[in-house]
Amino acid sequence: MASLSEEVLLVVKKVRQRKQDGTLYLMAERIAWGPEGKDRFTVSHPYSDIRCQKISPDGKAKVQLQLVLHTGESTTFHFANESTALKDREAAKELLQQLLPKFKKKANKELEEKNRMLQEDPVLFQLYKDLVVSQVISAEEFWANRLGGLNNSEPAPYSNKQEVGISGAFLADIRPQTDGCNGLRYNLTTDIIESIFRTYPAVKQKYSENVPHSLTEKEFWTRFFQSHYFHRDRINTGTQDIFSECAKQDEKGLMSLVNKGVKNPLVDLLSLEDKTLDEGYGIKQALPSTSNTNKTVKESSNAAIIKRFNHHSAMVLAAGSRKNEVTADQASETSSTDGNSRDSDFFQPPVKKVKLQEAIEYEDLQRESKQKTVALNLKKSDRYAHGPVPLQSQKYTTSQDIINAVNCIQHEMAHYKPNLTQVREKNNNTFLPSTEMVPSDIQGELKHLYVAAGELLRHFWSCFPVNTSFLEDKLTGHLEEMLQTAYSKFHIWQTRRMMRKT
Amino acid sequence: MASGMSWFSHYFCFLFFLLLTSTRVACFAEDEVNLLVIVVDVNPIWWGQQAQREPEFTLSKCLDGVMVMGNSHMALTRTNKLAVIASHCQDSHFLYPSKSLGGGGGAAEDTSSSRDGKYELLAVANSAIAEEIRNVLSKTEVRGNSTDTLLAGSLAKALCYIYRVSKELDVGQEIKSRILVIKAAEDCALQYMNFMNVIFAAQKQNILIDACVLDSDSGLLQQACDITGGLYLKIPQKLALTQYLLWVFLPDSEQRSQLVLPPPAHVDYRAACFCHRNLIEIGYVCSVCLSIFCNFSPICTTCETAFKIQLPQMVKPKKKKLKMPA
Secondary structure (H helix, E strand, O other): OOOOOOOEEEEEEEEEOOOOEEEEEEEOOEEEEEEOOOOOOOEEEEHHHEEEEEEOOOOOOOEEEEEEEOOOOEEEEEEOOOOOHHHHHHHHHHHHHHHHHHHHHHHHHHHHHHHHHHHHOHHHHHHHHHHHHOOOOOHHHHHHOOOHHHOOOOOOHHHOOOOOOOOOOHHHHOOOEEOOOOOEEOOOOHHHHHHHHHHOHHHHHHHHHHOOOOOOHHHHHHHHHHOOOOOOOOOOOOOOOOOHHHHHHHHHHHHHHHHHOOOOOOOOHHHHOOOOOOOOOOOOOOOOOOOHHHOOHHHHHHHHHHHHHHHHHHHHHHHHHOOOOOOOOHHHHHHOOOOOOOHHHHOHHHHHHHHHHHHHOOHHHOOOOOOOOOOOOOOOOHHHHHOOOOOOOOOOOOHHHHHHHHHHHHHHHHOOOOOHHHOOOOOOOOOOOHHHHOOHHHHHHHHHHHHHHHHHHHHHHHOOOOOOHHHHHHHHHHHHHHHHHHHHHHHHHHHHHHHHHO | OOOOOOHHHHHHHHHHHHHHHHHHHHOOOOOEEEEEEEEEEOOHHHHHHHHHHOOOOOHHHHHHHHHHHHHHHHHHOOOEEEEEEEEOOOOEEEEEOOHHHHHOHHHHHHOOHHHOOOOHHHHHHHHHHHHHHHHHHHOOOOOOOOOOOOHHHHHHHHHHHHHHHHHOOOOOOEEEEEEEEEEOOOOOHHHHHHHHHHHHHHHHOOOEEEEEEOOOOOHHHHHHHHHHOOOEEEOOOHHHHHHHHHHHHOOOHHHHOOOOOOOOOOOOOOEEOOOOOOEEOOOEEOOOOOOEEOOOOOEOOOOOOEOOOOOOOOOOOOOOOOOOOO
8 A cells, every 4th residue: 555656765763753653754755654563654744745844952852853834734753762863863854954945946936936926917916816815716726727837847938028238328327426535436336337247348358357366346446447448538558557458359349340341231331421522612622541640639539539439339239239148258258249240241142132121021011811711612502592481382374374364464454544533443332341330420420520621621712812801810810710629629529439439 | 533432431531631731731841752662563474364363353453543542642742752663574664754754745745634634743644654554565575484573673673763863852852762562473482582682771771661462472571561661461352452552551651650550460480491491480500501401410401511419428437546645
């Protein structure tokens, strides 16, 4: 029954638990204790369940080891071997000390992950509060769907954060403050130091060379700021300066950058030069010469500043595009001072093509890839033509019948003349069944009403055309009254009749 | 007024007209145009056989009734309009307004209104209808294969005419139109799709379709009337056609609410299955092609889609693995 496939790391005999003699087994994933003589384990705790272990103080007679679980309960083991109790306990404790952290991490990691998820997503947190805290669903169910990726050792999905680039003004951010007595105080934060290292790998190199061997950090930075390397005019570069090498390296880097040029076929930098039309058209007559001796002091310092600006910008861009190379050797560092990748040298035509392609095509305007659909394949589509209508028995007519019928109708209609006065038949009894249903007294009443209405209408029509005011008055006053009374009489009769009916 | 009417129906008509005109004065008559299109089924085979069955009621009598109704409609208000379409086996033909009306001055003078003092519009309409129906029927060809009335086509023509008139209105005029179908022969199942399209088009345009059925009940027209809100009536006595037309079908939709009219017919909306054409109440519908079947089959015969049937799942008894007590 107790055949375990786990590796047994330590066996300690004569360990009592709850006043029972037994053996303690420490295995790869769990700690277990079984009573003496029996094969099975009564106590078994996986390491991930154990929160911490406690030992009894050294002075005490009983040598004990207590395991406290995450759930709060604790198990105590009493090492009862007279001679080796302490040693046993120490051995067990050491082993546990080594093993527990491994499993603890795993448990903690889960908890940490959960906490992180809850903190990052307020909606999730609210959901958790609503459902789990109020015990609508258990915590296990809640996390069942969400912790899928945790058991694989993948990095958390949130690590694809964008890397923060370098601010171009990081050097300017170090605002020197006057120290009171003719000194300057520079505030350097780790961010600024990191920016400097990323932008100027040469400085980083110097730093790693000198600190902490020959210079302290403070001294290094003091020298840095004092050096003319840092200041804007780099004309006087003393050889004792540790940063003079940096200056030379920078020059080298800049020259190589310039020589590389820009690989974009759509950009032609050389066309930006001033083109002179001729002498006297507002351009200086003397062409700018490249030899240093002809330059005035001002010109040379301007040129130096501009060169430094360009170099600084190039370095900042290069540092941003370079991925975080923590361990980069010197060779790659010096070579990576250029902004563009070296590979493009060898692959010029494809790069040009790619650039042209990028300029022409827009992703948004591409045809959307439609889903492949299955065409509807109807075999007996005539079923739809007659629709869900039941079969009706068709009257069978012989062709002779048809001919006869057509002849008959043609003969009849050839002499058709509308005879509208004979629309109704003379005999009454076939139509309007209500004629018989109306009782005679109602017929009589209706007759009277009808005659009265007819009389009123006769008066009405006799007033036209309205020539005299007498007629007008009669129409508007008298007759209207009469018509109203007649109508109300009819209405009363009608309602009476309806009531009688009901 | 016709001389043969008894006093009762005379009075009835009088009251009726009073009612109709009084409600008409309520709305400003100039603004609202009321268009009535009468579609008459003039299937020569059916009418020829009818003439042999019942000589008292023939196509002439039917057309007389239609003319009376048309005249009454136009006499009610000046802005009422009329159109009459004859639905034949081979085509549909406009009886009124007809093409020859505008051009033929000679024909109009022949039946000039001065003969009996009739309202000129009515006289012209009547003569046009008579002339056209004579032309239509004289050109009838005998064909064995097409013996069904082209009713769906006539209805479509009516809809087009209504649409055209509604576009030609003056500024500020509104139009309300309805179609009256006088049906004689039987339904044609082949026209089902066209019929349904026409019905739904009419419904969209708020055009009522009324049906006056002479002989056998028509399921399609019942549906048409139900969907568009019109009236369906199967006349018990063919000889009384005029009276039914004037009583039931002359008032327009507003006035019908104030009258006691025959109750609406119960429409049988049951569908027929595609396999046997039996009417079924509960059936199986293919989710791909929407064809209706009365029995289940795993493959739809119309679109040949195979349907997987899910058998009830067998529940396996779970064996609990006893964990080691360690």
